[in-house]
Amino acid sequence: MSEEQQVGLPVVVVGAGPVGLAAAVHLLDQGLEPLVLEAGAQAGAHVREWHHVRLFSRWAEVVDPAAEKLLAATGWTHPDPDAYPTGQEWAQRYLQPLAEVLGDRVRFGARVVGVARRGRDRVVDAGRESEPLTVHVQTTGGEERILARAVLDASGTWASPNPLGGDGLPAVGERTAAGRIAYQVPDLVDPDVRARYAGKRIAVAGSGHSALTALVALVELAGAEPGTHVEWLLRRGRVGDTFGGGDADQLPARGALGKRAAAAVEAGHVTTVTGFRTVAVEQAVDGVVLESLDGRRLAPVDEVVVLTGFRPDLSWLSEVRLDLDPTLQAARALAPLIDPNVHSCGTVYPHGVTELAQPEPGVFLVGMKSYGRAPTFLAMTGYEQVRSVAAALAGNREAAERVELVLPDTGVCGGAGLFDDPDPTAEAGQGGCCGPAEPVAVTVGQGPAGIDR
CATH class of the missing domain: 3.50.50.60 (FAD/NAD(P)-binding domain)
Incomplete structure (x- = not known):
């Protein structure tokens, strides 16, 4: 398939959560056609599962600017910017209206079970650049194959909680109990x-x-x-x-x-x-x-x-080529910026398409899934990620690399203390993520009350 023919294919977005829907809006802004595939029956299916929990971010920080502009044209009223929504409010007052505006570009009851390069497993090099991606979808009507010019995986990690076992696997008897x-x-x-x-x-x-x-x-x-x-x-x-x-x-x-x-x-x-x-x-x-x-x-x-955190489900991405950090299972270039063994301040360098790019052309892990097993992801991070990726897919490299994001500091220094031996220099402001550190090369311009995805 020629490059011109691939241009007519949709960009498939996996997941109709906050970041997935924002991705669809940014793709539209760039003149690209999105297709959002959501396994659940409605927008923000995962968010609705923690409907009773109040976010620690204000409405002003959990509404994507481009999505707000799109919604405003329909007469939608932005909730009080200084109020803190619950998961239910976030889903009902923002995500659902946004999905409705996007219309047929969002399909529910469509579970993505695989992504591959058409006619080639992950081993084959020949012709890889010229073939589109195939998205394997399971619906109530059976199986489908959708051709895509790119795939943005915004499926999150909510469905894959970490177990009780201290070694990352279920404890003996955990499943029985x-x-x-x-x-x-x-x-x-x-x-x-x-x-x-x-x-x-x-x-x-x-x-x-x-x-x-x-x-x-x-x-x-x-x-x-x-x-x-x-x-x-x-x-x-x-x-x-x-x-x-x-x-x-x-x-x-x-x-x-x-x-x-x-x-x-x-x-x-x-x-x-x-x-x-x-x-x-x-x-x-x-x-x-x-x-x-x-x-x-x-x-x-x-x-x-x-409540020991979450991890990404990478099983249905087994036939595309990913370069992930072996510790966090996050994009390799992003991992040093978010490693909880080092960072506890909540301050993450601005990042976008450069850090999120994978060896498989057109495949991006965005949103909470881009962090792998690292915690403290904020919705505003995901919104900036998909804005950058959408610009890159449209060929607007300058906009893609102009990533500007200032995240709120937690006020805690010295690494997350994931084990028993914190860095003794951190308390003196001489180490960790808040004190002086070695320069980090970056190539860009720069939930539940705890789940802010």
Whole structure:
């Protein structure tokens, strides 16, 4: 197929979440035809699964500027820029209207199960540059093959939560105990969910914003329901900067969340267990017993809430050539800028098509999936990513490389402390991501209260 013929093909965007829909808008702005394929039944399907959680970013920070312009032409009214939406509000008041404006360019119930170069597996070099991509799609009507000039994977990581096991794999007995384990922040407004946790002993595993959100919610439940108690399991050896930067956080709601979580722990309904790396989940008469790598065993708990982060599902990209960082599973050029073993400030160098490009021409991982296993992704990062990629696909290299983005600092320095031995120089401002560091080469111009995707 000639280059001219490929120009008439759509750019397929996988996922109708915040970044996927923004990608479609930016592609249209560049004169390209997008086709958004969404496995769910409506826009923001993953966002709707944490509908009860409030973002720590304001409306002003979670609406893409180009999407706002498109919506404004239909009479859409921007929500209060200084208010903080819940997942449900984000989906209903922004994502759904945006999908409706895009119309037939968004297809629901279309699950992408594979992407390849037409007629060639990943091994074949010959003719690779001249052939379009084939997107394999599963629908209720059967299988389809869609030819595409490019594919933007904005499918996110929500569907692939990390397990409880401390080595990245499910702990022994974790699958068997699935009935007592949840992998998202409980919606305690739901009567059935509330009844599941009220008056129970609950283990919460994790140290990110989702875990802090769960701690706050469960401690509030404990205040109303006697007998409710939380065992907070931290893999790191000490609490350290787990609660974040507080008043120094440039996202005030994010800082406030950390302060509320700290207060919740101090209220007495939480027992903090540090250095606990789960290796086994054992069924007991009165619940489940968790065992750590060092042999410690907790008293039986009724429920376990696992909030240990997410990882990308790369299985359906097996036939395209990707160059990913071996640690984070993020784009190799992006990984050093977001590595949680180094960065905890939340400040990420502006990046776009240059950092996101893959060896497979026309294939880009964008949005939360571009971060691989790294946390602290912000929606505004994804919006700038897809603006840059869309410009590049349209041949506007100058616009693609003019990446300008200033992200809010968390106010925490010295690396994320993912293990037990933080850099001792960080506290003195001499290391980590906030102090002086070696120059980093960049080629550009520069969720739930914890899920901001």
